[in-house]
Amino acid sequence: MKHVIWKLCWDYEKEERWLNDMAAKGFALYSYSWGRYVFEECEPGEYVYRLELLKDLPSKPESMAYLGFLEETGVACVATHLRWVYLRKRSADGPFDLYTDTRSALNHYQNITNLWNVLAFFEIVASVANFGVGFYRLMSGTGEPLFNFLFGSLFLVLGCLFYYVGRSPRAKTRELSAEQNIRE
Amino acid sequence: MQSTEKSPLTEAAYYILLSLYSPLHGYGIMQKVREMSNDRVHLGAGTLYGAISTLLDRQWIASVGDSAVSRKKEYIITDAGRAAVKNEILRLRELIENGKRMEKL
Numbered sequence: 001m002k003h004v005i006w007k008l009c010w011d012y013e014k015e016e017r018w019l020n021d022m023a024a025k026g027f028a029l030y031s032y033s034w035g036r037y038v039f040e041e042c043e044p045g046e047y048v049y050r051l052e053l054l055k056d057l058p059s060k061p062e063s064m065a066y067l068g069f070l071e072e073t074g075v076a077c078v079a080t081h082l083r084w085v086y087l088r089k090r091s092a093d094g095p096f097d098l099y100t101d102t103r104s105a106l107n108h109y110q111n112i113t114n115l116w117n118v119l120a121f122f123e124i125v126a127s128v129a130n131f132g133v134g135f136y137r138l139m140s141g142t143g144e145p146l147f148n149f150l151f152g153s154l155f156l157v158l159g160c161l162f163y164y165v166g167r168s169p170r171a172k173t174r175e176l177s178a179e180q181n182i183r184e
Numbered sequence: 185m186q187s188t189e190k191s192p193l194t195e196a197a198y199y200i201l202l203s204l205y206s207p208l209h210g211y212g213i214m215q216k217v218r219e220m221s222n223d224r225v226h227l228g229a230g231t232l233y234g235a236i237s238t239l240l241d242r243q244w245i246a247s248v249g250d251s252a253v254s255r256k257k258e259y260i261i262t263d264a265g266r267a268a269v270k271n272e273i274l275r276l277r278e279l280i281e282n283g284k285r286m287e288k289l
Binding site: 012052066068069070072074075095097098099100101103104105107108182 | 194196209211225226228232276
C-alpha cells in the first residue's frame with residue numbers, strides 16, 4: 001500500500017533522520033518530488049537511507065556512472081531532486097556510510113556548505129538591490145518603494161535562513177579540516 | 185600539493201591496491217579490504233569510487249574485460265601500481281622501525 005506524506009524539509013540531516021525513522025517503522029521511501037514523499041510498506045528496519053548532494057545533475061554521465069557504481073555495491077537510488085539523490089541500502093547488507101575517510105567526507109560536506117553559501121549570497125544580493133532601488137525611489141520620489149522594501153526583506157530573511165541551514169555542514173567542514181591536519 | 189612517488193598513500197588507496205592483485209569489482213574490493221583488515225576498514229562506496237577514479241587516472245589500476253559484456257566493471261593492479269605499493273611498504277617500514285625504537289617494543 002502506498003502512503004503519501006507532504007512535507008517541506010530544509011535541513012537534509014533532519015530529513016535523512018526522518019526517512020530512517022520511517023523505515024524503522026516499516027515505511028520505505030520510494031519516490032520524492034517537490035515535497036511529496038511516497039512510502040511503500042517494508043519490514044521495519046529493512047532499509048537505511050542516505051541523502052547525497054551530487055556534483056552534477058543525476059542525468060549527467062558522470063553522475064550516472066557513480067550511481068551505477070553504487071548499485072553494484074547494493075545501494076539503490078530511489079529518488080532524485082535537482083542535484084540531491086535519495087539512496088537506500090538493505091540493513092542486512094552491512095553498514096551504510098558513503099564516506100569513510102576524512103578527505104572524502106570533507107569534500108562531501110564542503111559541497112553542501114557551498115550550496116547553502118551560494119544560495120544565501122544570491123538572496124543577500126537580491127535583498128541589497130531591492131533596498132537600494134527602494135531607497136532611491138523614496139528619496140527621489142520617482143516611484144512606490146513599498147514592494148522593493150517588502151521583497152528586500154523577504155530576500156534578506158531567505159538569505160539568513162539559507163545561511164542558517166548551512167550551519168551544520170559548515171561546522172562539520174571546519175571540524176574535518178582540522179582533523180585532516182593530523183589524520184587521514 | 186605536489187604528489188610524488190614518495191608521498192604517503194591513503195589507507196583506502198593502499199588497501200584498494202592490495203586487494204587488486206587479482207581482478208575484483210567494486211563490491212568485491214570492499215569485501216576483500218574488510219577481510220584483509222580483520223573487519224577494521226570498511227570502505228564507503230563514495231570513498232571507494234573517488235579512489236578508484238584517481239587510481240585509474242594514474243594508471244595504477246586498470247579495468248579488465250569488456251564492460252559491455254558484463255555490467256560490473258572489474259579492476260586489476262598495474263606494474264606502476266605495484267611500484268607504488270613497494271614504495272609505500274618501504275615508507276611504512278621506516279615508520280614502524282623508528283616507532284619501535286622509541287617505544288622499545
